[in-house]
Amino acid sequence: MASDGAVKFDDEYDVVIVGYGYAGGIAAIEAHDAGARVLLVDKMANPGGISVCSYGAMRSAHNADQAFKYLKTTNGGRTSDPVLRALADGMARIEPYMRKLAEINGAIVTPREKIANYPFEGYDTFYQTLIEELPNFDPAAHYPHVRGAPGGARVFKTLEDNVAHRGIEIWLEAPVENLVTGPNGSKEVQGVVVRRKDGVRTVKASKAVILACGGFEANEEMKRQYWQMKPVLAATTNSNTGDGIRMAQGLGARLWHMWHYHGSYGFQHPDYPYAIRMKRLPDWIPGREATAVVQMIWIVVDQHGKRYMNENPPYTQDTSHRPMEMFDTVTQSFPRIPSYVIFDEVGRRRYRVGAPTRNDPDAHYDWSDDNMQEIESGFIKKADSIAELAGLIGVDGDTLESSLARWNALCAAKKDEDFGRPAGTMMKIQRPPFYAGEVWPVVSNTQGGPEHDAKQRIIDVEDNPIPRLYAAGEMGSAWGHLYMSGGNLAECLVTGQIAGCEAAALETWE
Numbered sequence: 001m002a003s004d005g006a007v008k009f010d011d012e013y014d015v016v017i018v019g020y021g022y023a024g025g026i027a028a029i030e031a032h033d034a035g036a037r038v039l040l041v042d043k044m045a046n047p048g049g050i051s052v053c054s055y056g057a058m059r060s061a062h063n064a065d066q067a068f069k070y071l072k073t074t075n076g077g078r079t080s081d082p083v084l085r086a087l088a089d090g091m092a093r094i095e096p097y098m099r100k101l102a103e104i105n106g107a108i109v110t111p112r113e114k115i116a117n118y119p120f121e122g123y124d125t126f127y128q129t130l131i132e133e134l135p136n137f138d139p140a141a142h143y144p145h146v147r148g149a150p151g152g153a154r155v156f157k158t159l160e161d162n163v164a165h166r167g168i169e170i171w172l173e174a175p176v177e178n179l180v181t182g183p184n185g186s187k188e189v190q191g192v193v194v195r196r197k198d199g200v201r202t203v204k205a206s207k208a209v210i211l212a213c214g215g216f217e218a219n220e221e222m223k224r225q226y227w228q229m230k231p232v233l234a235a236t237t238n239s240n241t242g243d244g245i246r247m248a249q250g251l252g253a254r255l256w257h258m259w260h261y262h263g264s265y266g267f268q269h270p271d272y273p274y275a276i277r278m279k280r281l282p283d284w285i286p287g288r289e290a291t292a293v294v295q296m297i298w299i300v301v302d303q304h305g306k307r308y309m310n311e312n313p314p315y316t317q318d319t320s321h322r323p324m325e326m327f328d329t330v331t332q333s334f335p336r337i338p339s340y341v342i343f344d345e346v347g348r349r350r351y352r353v354g355a356p357t358r359n360d361p362d363a364h365y366d367w368s369d370d371n372m373q374e375i376e377s378g379f380i381k382k383a384d385s386i387a388e389l390a391g392l393i394g395v396d397g398d399t400l401e402s403s404l405a406r407w408n409a410l411c412a413a414k415k416d417e418d419f420g421r422p423a424g425t426m427m428k429i430q431r432p433p434f435y436a437g438e439v440w441p442v443v444s445n446t447q448g449g450p451e452h453d454a455k456q457r458i459i460d461v462e463d464n465p466i467p468r469l470y471a472a473g474e475m476g477s478a479w480g481h482l483y484m485s486g487g488n489l490a491e492c493l494v495t496g497q498i499a500g501c502e503a504a505a506l507e508t509w510e
């Protein structure tokens with residue numbers, strides 16, 4: 001919406017921040033501490049976005065130069081050096097930064113040694129910063145609408161305590177619908193249009209607007225247009241519908257990394273509005289297969305009953321969906337969507353295979369510890385023989401039997417010659433009853449969006465910063481090729497700080 005100099009503003013702040021996840025919370029704290037009057041706006045009744053459901057693992061670095069080398073290699077030429085440099089520098093300051101924020105509530109900030117996922121130069125400089133304990137805080141009681149890992153909730157509570165302590169104004173259930181720009185075709189951002197329950201408000205941002213409103217996990221049309229494989233189901237929340245991407249595009253923003261998302265595969269349960277991701281197994285490092293010691297109870301087969309992937313790649317939670325992409329031009333179908341996970345009675349008893357996550361008071365499914373609830377309801381199919389199981393899921397019996405026979409032979413030889421799954425994760429599937437569940441590609445969070453520079457200014461198609469428009473967090477993430485565990489939260493912290501400080505340092509536009 002162009003103001004043409006005639007817009008009547010209902011409210012006025014220096015910096016308006018769209019989205020209250022980690023990125024928005026950090027940007028608000030920084031802009032406030034730099035002296036700006038801040039408004040933090042979220043479309044949902046409960047803030048926290050995906051962040052509050054996360055593991056809360058924030059990737060940190062001992063040495064920024066080493067971190068930069070690793071980031072440069074793993075981003076495959078798809079992210080500029082200055083942006084990666086800023087991320088690397090910020091990662092080297094995450095732990096002390098979190099310790100400062102933790103003074104508010106006594107949260108116990110813990111560094112945990114964990115080198116990066118892939119063996120490229122600089123990978124051993126990385127570790128993770130976590131909040132392993134927060135006194136007198138019970139995540140389930142405090143956030144009853146959230147199901148995730150407690151670590152993410154502890155970090156979000158620490159941000160909330162800091163935001164509240166500063167008296168930063170927050171509007172909830174208030175989607176930002178549009179940006180307000182200056183007169184005569186100017187692209188200078190001067191405010192936002194917010195739909196509140198009590199009416200539409202036009203809010204002046206006399207310094208800047210920061211878009212921290214996440215990715216497009218829950219925007220079906222954007223997923224259809226930017227990704228080949230379909231459908232890809234969202235885990236966790238329906239709040240992130242690419243609104244920031246659309247608003248920035250309206251001002252000519254250049255997009256990057258739209259193809260790239262943090263994903264895996266999981267179940268589509270009729271009683272649950274989100275994908276239920278498979279249980280997370282530990283990461284391992286290529287070249288150090290001996291470190292992959294936790295057995296994965298399942299294999300994955302396609303609609304013919306044929307195994308086609310390494311089910312346990314180095315960072316299983318990030319890249320497992322990628323082999324599902326194959327499109328058969330003869331049959332005009334995706335023969336791997338859905339696929340089937342197959343396991344046996346020994347596996348069934350070992351751990352629950354589904355792990356629902358959510359930030360949504362209306363979603364309520366919890367997976368049973370022994371998988372029996374899902375088997376008894378018929379959601380997971382059960383049979384006494386492989387041939388019978390094949391009939392239940394509609395795949396060719398001979399193919400499924402030979403896939404299982406081959407798998408069991410590979411397990412006996414302790415070497416997956418077909419797809420390179422590490423020996424320590426392999427386990428025979430041979431004891432009846434046998435089980436099968438339908439699985440689909442799942443997006444945990446997207447990485448794409450408007451491109452930004454090292455100051456978090458959003459860049460347009462002519463390579464110019466769009467005046468007074470900033471990005472933070474997952475909205476236009478720097479992760480452009482090969483993601484690193486803990487990298488999105490690290491990015492929220494680093495880019496939230498940069499965007500908040502840069503925005504607050506601007507002169508007002510009048």
Ligand SMILES: Cc1cc2nc3c(=O)[nH]c(=O)nc-3n(C[C@H](O)[C@H](O)[C@H](O)COP(=O)(O)OP(=O)(O)OC[C@H]3O[C@@H](n4cnc5c(N)ncnc54)[C@H](O)[C@@H]3O)c2cc1C
Pocket residue numbers: 018019020021022023024041042043044046047048049050051052053054055056057058059148174175176177212213214215235236239240241243244357444445472473474475485486487488489490492
């Ligand atoms: C289960 C799970 C675990 C994860 N664990 C980790 C981990 O341990 N480490 C790691 O690095 N990454 C992890 N990730 C990824 C990481 O959590 C996300 O990438 C990150 O939290 C995104 O933060 P954000 O602040 O950018 O967005 P979000 O936290 O998603 O916040 C965006 C906010 O914007 C709001 N919003 C959207 N549109 C509008 C609008 N128009 N107006 C107003 N508000 C709007 C939304 O309601 C939402 O509250 C995990 C992801 C999942 C799914």
